[in-house]
Amino acid sequence: MPTRIELVLLAAFASTNALAADVVAPAHPLDDPAAVKAAFAARIGKPVHVLRLGFGEHYADAIVQNDAAPDEFDRFELVPGQPMKDGDPQKAGSIDCKKKIAFAEVDLAVAARLLGEARAIAAANGYKKPENVQLGSDIFCRTFGWTALLTSETNSDAILELTWAPNGASPKARELKGDHWASVDPKKLAAGAAPPPPAAPKTETAPTPGDGRKRNFLSGIDADLARVEAQNGAPLAIKHLRFDAKSLSLDVFPPNTRKKIATWIVDDDGAIRKWREDDTIPFDCNKPFATNEIPLAQLPAMVAGAPALIPPMAQGWVKGVSIYRSGLCGAPHVYIDVEDDRGFGNVEYDARGKLIAAGVQ
Amino acid sequence: MRSRRLLFAVLCLVTFVAAAADAPPAGDYAWPNLTDFLKRLIEKVGAPVKVYKLSMDRDGKVDLWIQDQQRRDLVDSYEYENGTMSDAIPIKFEHYPSIEAVDHHVIELTTIDFQRLPSIVATAKQKVGMPDARVSSIELERGDSSGFLTFTDIPIWTIHLDSPRHDGRVELSLDGKVLDADKD
Numbered sequence: 001m002p003t004r005i006e007l008v009l010l011a012a013f014a015s016t017n018a019l020a021a022d023v024v025a026p027a028h029p030l031d032d033p034a035a036v037k038a039a040f041a042a043r044i045g046k047p048v049h050v051l052r053l054g055f056g057e058h059y060a061d062a063i064v065q066n067d068a069a070p071d072e073f074d075r076f077e078l079v080p081g082q083p084m085k086d087g088d089p090q091k092a093g094s095i096d097c098k099k100k101i102a103f104a105e106v107d108l109a110v111a112a113r114l115l116g117e118a119r120a121i122a123a124a125n126g127y128k129k130p131e132n133v134q135l136g137s138d139i140f141c142r143t144f145g146w147t148a149l150l151t152s153e154t155n156s157d158a159i160l161e162l163t164w165a166p167n168g169a170s171p172k173a174r175e176l177k178g179d180h181w182a183s184v185d186p187k188k189l190a191a192g193a194a195p196p197p198p199a200a201p202k203t204e205t206a207p208t209p210g211d212g213r214k215r216n217f218l219s220g221i222d223a224d225l226a227r228v229e230a231q232n233g234a235p236l237a238i239k240h241l242r243f244d245a246k247s248l249s250l251d252v253f254p255p256n257t258r259k260k261i262a263t264w265i266v267d268d269d270g271a272i273r274k275w276r277e278d279d280t281i282p283f284d285c286n287k288p289f290a291t292n293e294i295p296l297a298q299l300p301a302m303v304a305g306a307p308a309l310i311p312p313m314a315q316g317w318v319k320g321v322s323i324y325r326s327g328l329c330g331a332p333h334v335y336i337d338v339e340d341d342r343g344f345g346n347v348e349y350d351a352r353g354k355l356i357a358a359g360v361q
Numbered sequence: 362m363r364s365r366r367l368l369f370a371v372l373c374l375v376t377f378v379a380a381a382a383d384a385p386p387a388g389d390y391a392w393p394n395l396t397d398f399l400k401r402l403i404e405k406v407g408a409p410v411k412v413y414k415l416s417m418d419r420d421g422k423v424d425l426w427i428q429d430q431q432r433r434d435l436v437d438s439y440e441y442e443n444g445t446m447s448d449a450i451p452i453k454f455e456h457y458p459s460i461e462a463v464d465h466h467v468i469e470l471t472t473i474d475f476q477r478l479p480s481i482v483a484t485a486k487q488k489v490g491m492p493d494a495r496v497s498s499i500e501l502e503r504g505d506s507s508g509f510l511t512f513t514d515i516p517i518w519t520i521h522l523d524s525p526r527h528d529g530r531v532e533l534s535l536d537g538k539v540l541d542a543d544k545d
Contacts, residue, residue, distance in 0.1 A: 071526070090526070091527060361456050
């Protein structure tokens with residue numbers, strides 16, 4: 001005894017052209033997933049495999065591979081109640097993963113059930129309601145099945161991924177923790193005991209407003225370093241300092257720690273803000289230097305004279321300046337980047353203001 | 362005198378392409394009027410014209426990089442679009458090239474057989490099995506073909522093709538020999 005789906009598919013394949021002319025998507029996909037599949041079948045009109053299929057009440061789409069011409073891929077879209085358009089040809093090169101399932105084996109009733117499960121889990125645990133479930137391969141092209149991604153209103157970094165086999169079996173869940181995934185016990189999800197982790201506290205402090213005076217940092221940074229130092233609350237322990245005409249930024253160790261690096265930015269109107277604070281990088285040079293270790297008073301002259309030190313770039317201009325410890329963890333050096341219409345050059349001074357190198361890049 | 366001879370030679374060379382440009386086959390590439398462009402360029406910069414790189418985009422806009430014969434370590438770009446040629450645009454390299462490097466890289470304009478271009482494009486389409494593909498860009502620059510193990514830095518035409526289902530790229534020598542082809 002053929003099922004309803006099989007009858008619809010037979011009819012679709014038997015009279016492809018007649019049906020394809022006026023295929024209208026069902027108005028309520030979740031209430032009648034079999035009709036959704038029948039509409040796709042009629043619009044596609046030939047035997048295909050499915051590489052990806054998204055399914056929700058507002059929208060569904062599928063990327064399929066022609067069984068008779070394996071390098072032909074098309075994307076079909078379904079909007080409830082609307083006529084279905086022809087497939088949109090896809091570049092073969094854009095198909096990164098060729099894991100697939102025969103269209104006849106796709107069960108959209110399973111998809112509707114899984115979407116309901118995902119929404120129940122989202123509601124129980126405080127995630128946003130997912131729009132759809134997707135059938136396809138994971139990003140590394142290792143597995144193939146249904147996926148629902150749950151995100152959080154309160155923490156934009158929180159992601160809970162629910163996966164199932166193509167037949168809806170073998171449910172799994174994992175959450176993103178920093179830079180790795182951690183499995184989540186399905187019992188905890190069912191009990192509503194796996195809420196999204198709280199958002200990390202923001203390290204950005206309220207900016208100090210500008211003082212109305214426009215700066216050109218290439219003409220001097222002494223006064224603004226003193227202003228940042230006042231904000232920092234302690235003498236500056238600098239790891240990296242860089243500036244151009246319009247901005248000055250400093251990576252400094254916060255007072256009383258060598259395990260963090262804070263980045264301060266001064267805009268050309270004088271506004272100061274602590275942009276971010278990160279952990280230091282192990283084995284990096286984390287030996288700070290102070291402002292009195294660099295030739296601050298000579299900097300404007302060094303900057304102004306840098307292009308002339310590079311013979312073909314006398315007409316050039318200074319693009320930016322960096323000050324950091326040279327070599328592996330040597331004394332702080334001043335590196336001046338020069339630019340002209342034809343290329344780039346570099347000038348390097350040591351901490352005492354002695355010219356080390358000047359040349360085109 | 363040398364400029365005039367070069368101009369005459371170039372005009373002879375590009376006349377065929379110019380004719381193709383006037384009446385390109387339907388759906389084919391929007392051939393730019395290279396005759397007009399090169400004639401005006403030679404009038405402006407004189408001889409010899411040494412090509413660092415030539416590129417033509419989907420719409421037939423041409424970007425030609427040539428070596429400055431007064432400062433041979435410098436390269437200027439001249440753009441040609443809808444019958445208008447730009448002034449020289451200085452090319453900025455990530456690393457300042459030496460005169461020797463630029464001398465080695467450039468291709469004498471007179472050695473470029475522009476008459477071959479339409480057949481080169483046809484060969485490229487045939488090679489990757491994309492007879493109805495559009496030309497998305499054409500480039501000429503000296504280099505090593507990824508399809509040939511050579512270290513000779515030969516001038517290479519690269520034809521980029523585009524169709525709804527595939528992209529193609531074919532490298533050919535100046536005389537139209539296919540060096541490498543790929544399609545995805």
